[in-house]
Amino acid sequence: xxxxxxxxxxxxxxxxxxxxxxxxxxxxxxxxxxxxxxxxxxxxxxxxxxxxxxxxxxxxxxxxxxxxxxxxxxxxxxxxxxxxxxxxxxxxxxxxxxxxxxxxxxxxxxxxxxxxxxxxxxxxxxxxxxxxxxxxxxxxxxxxxxxxxxxxxxxxxxxxxxxxxxxxxxxxxxxxxxxxxxxxxxxxxxxxxxxxxxxxxxxxxxxxxxxxxxxxxxxxxxxxxxxxxxxxxxxxxxxxxxxxxxxxxxxxxxxxxxxxxxxxxxxxxxxxxxxxxxxxxxxxxxxxxxxxxxxxxxxxxxxxxxxxxxxxxxxxxxxxxxxxxxxxxxxxxxxxxxxxxxxxxxxxxxxxxxxxxxxxxxxxxxxxxxxxxxxxxxxxxxxxxxxxxxxxxxxxxxxxxxxxxxxxxxxxxxxxxxxxxxxxxxxxxxxxxxxxxxxxxxxxxxxxxxxxxxxxxxxxxxxxxxxxxxxxxxxxxxxxxxxxxxxxxxxxxxxxxxxxxxxxxxxxxxxxxxxxx
Numbered sequence: 001x002x003x004x005x006x007x008x009x010x011x012x013x014x015x016x017x018x019x020x021x022x023x024x025x026x027x028x029x030x031x032x033x034x035x036x037x038x039x040x041x042x043x044x045x046x047x048x049x050x051x052x053x054x055x056x057x058x059x060x061x062x063x064x065x066x067x068x069x070x071x072x073x074x075x076x077x078x079x080x081x082x083x084x085x086x087x088x089x090x091x092x093x094x095x096x097x098x099x100x101x102x103x104x105x106x107x108x109x110x111x112x113x114x115x116x117x118x119x120x121x122x123x124x125x126x127x128x129x130x131x132x133x134x135x136x137x138x139x140x141x142x143x144x145x146x147x148x149x150x151x152x153x154x155x156x157x158x159x160x161x162x163x164x165x166x167x168x169x170x171x172x173x174x175x176x177x178x179x180x181x182x183x184x185x186x187x188x189x190x191x192x193x194x195x196x197x198x199x200x201x202x203x204x205x206x207x208x209x210x211x212x213x214x215x216x217x218x219x220x221x222x223x224x225x226x227x228x229x230x231x232x233x234x235x236x237x238x239x240x241x242x243x244x245x246x247x248x249x250x251x252x253x254x255x256x257x258x259x260x261x262x263x264x265x266x267x268x269x270x271x272x273x274x275x276x277x278x279x280x281x282x283x284x285x286x287x288x289x290x291x292x293x294x295x296x297x298x299x300x301x302x303x304x305x306x307x308x309x310x311x312x313x314x315x316x317x318x319x320x321x322x323x324x325x326x327x328x329x330x331x332x333x334x335x336x337x338x339x340x341x342x343x344x345x346x347x348x349x350x351x352x353x354x355x356x357x358x359x360x361x362x363x364x365x366x367x368x369x370x371x372x373x374x375x376x377x378x379x380x381x382x383x384x385x386x387x388x389x390x391x392x393x394x395x396x397x398x399x400x401x402x403x404x405x406x407x408x409x410x411x412x413x414x415x416x417x418x419x420x421x422x423x424x425x426x427x428x429x430x431x432x433x434x435x436x437x438x439x440x441x442x443x444x445x446x447x448x449x450x451x452x453x454x455x456x457x458x459x460x461x462x463x464x465x466x467x468x469x470x471x472x473x474x475x476x477x478x479x480x481x482x483x484x485x486x487x488x489x490x491x492x493x494x495x496x497x498x499x500x501x502x503x504x505x506x507x508x509x510x511x512x513x514x515x516x517x
Contacts, residue, residue, distance in 0.1 A: 004144075004159055006075070007099035008032040008051070009041070010067065010129065012106055015149040018044040020101065023156040029099065034059070034066055067128040076100060076135040080142045099159070100136040101146045104129045104183055108233075111190050118194060125187055133176045140173035141166065147179045182209045182232065201380060208369075209233070219252045226252040236365050237356050238262065239333065245342065247331075247352035254309065254331050258354060261311030262333050264417040266359055267385075268313060270429075273297045274417075275308045280436040282308060284414045286429035290320040298327075300431045301451055309333070313359055316341045324351075335359050370517075384512050386412060393488070393509040395497045400506040403428055404460055404483040408508055411462035412485050416514040422464035423448045423472075425456055425481065432459050442471045449479035456480040464514040466490040470499035477503035487513040 033048045041048045059066040075097035079085045105126040136145035158164045185207035192203045210229035219226030239258045257276045264274040273293040275283040283300030287293030298305045312334040321341035331352040368379045411426035418436045423444040425433035433452030435444035457480030466489045488509035500507045
């Protein structure tokens with residue numbers, strides 16, 4: 001085929017490459033290749049010309065130099081529409097390369113290996129591949145450049161049609177520069193860790209790569225535009241990597257609430273359910289079964305639970321599904337759904353069902369990012385946990401009972417996921433009242449009591465940060481709270497502890513706070 005007389009194929013990922021090469025060969029396209037790719041194609045019966053034979057220059061320096069040659073880059077960069085370029089190519093015996101298929105050395109996979117030697121990582125920095133890709137992408141009106149195996153079928157179809165549209169050429173060139181930009185950022189990040197030490201969390205230049213998954217109907221409000229992007233390096237089970245099984249597309253606010261719901265239940269080994277409204281829990285509970293946990297979570301605040309987002313850390317069964325369909329729910333997130341449960345839930349047209357696969361507790365992947373106008377503030381994720389409550393300081397005269405310890409441990413975990421100032425009233429395995437996002441802590445204490453739909457007397461109170469005054473303890477005691485878990489550290493700790501003693505309360509000091517803004 002006159003328009004595609006020569007293709008150069010050199011790939012690390014061999015997925016689909018034989019089928020593409022066979023298709024090009026069937027169109028009388030000459031195939032140039034190197035090393036392992038050439039071997040793979042020959043074994044599949046494809047006729048291949050070695051790049052070294054084509055250029056007349058052998059591979060040297062252990063393969064570091066093989067495609068860095070004027071016959072390669074001239075064939076990629078020469079503009080067919082410029083007579084001067086065509087004449088210079090003729091003078092230097094440079095043939096046009098019309099198709100370039102390249103993907104790069106597996107640098108990312110190499111450095112992900114435990115104890116990867118520095119020398120091995122360096123040898124996986126591709127030089128010839130990015131150079132060819134950039135040359136071809138720059139000259140994409142003349143060269144069809146392919147970096148993603150997923151594009152092979154449509155590229156081959158376009159070539160077979162005899163006319164490759166400019167829109168496809170430009171799209172493929174864009175993918176090249178996105179690919180090489182990410183590749184370079186991975187290398188830069190790796191080298192900075194070697195320079196500054198492996199414990200360096202925050203690079204001097206923060207390069208973030210996220211893939212757009214979908215454009216949303218709108219953002220937080222209808223007058224704002226929105227989109228959903230996925231972290232290309234994330235592997236942790238999450239809403240971002242979930243699969244929608246039913247319902248309308250997720251909205252901006254759905255994503256926020258679903259993420260908050262799932263991250264809360266991931267904290268628990270026992271069967272757990274959380275219900276989120278406006279990025280705050282309005283109920284959370286543990287249970288022997290998913291349906292028991294859900295009913296207990298809903299009991300915290302049934303009014304707010306209406307139209308909420310629910311997360312389970314266990315597969316949803318039919319009993320839970322029937323209970324869910326008894327009211328209006330926006331989103332249900334779970335590791336999986338039983339077949340009969342899925343059928344039951346799908347009777348509700350508007351409900352969104354999101355399957356995220358088997359869960360594990362949150363790991364240290366990625367950053368916690370917050371956008372400022374003109375900048376970012378960055379921190380690692382709040383993965384702080386208390387492994388043994390009984391090892392913590394109890395400064396009050398009265399010590400917690402076994403039941404209070406169990407309730408305190410549960411309340412402390414839920415409190416971590418409530419917007420500051422955060423107060424949680426709870427009994428073992430069930431929230432009773434939640435006070436979120438107030439400007440003063442005593443107001444959050446009062447709000448938790450006001451929101452409570454279950455008896456508060458005998459409950460535990462968790463606070464995400466210390467009490468600056470004793471008024472929060474006085475209000476809690478008036479509501480019926482008998483035990484408090486809080487970080488401590490206020491200059492008025494002695495007054496706060498005295499307030500607890502005055503009311504016969506027990507107090508556990510964690511030494512850890514969980515602000516959430």
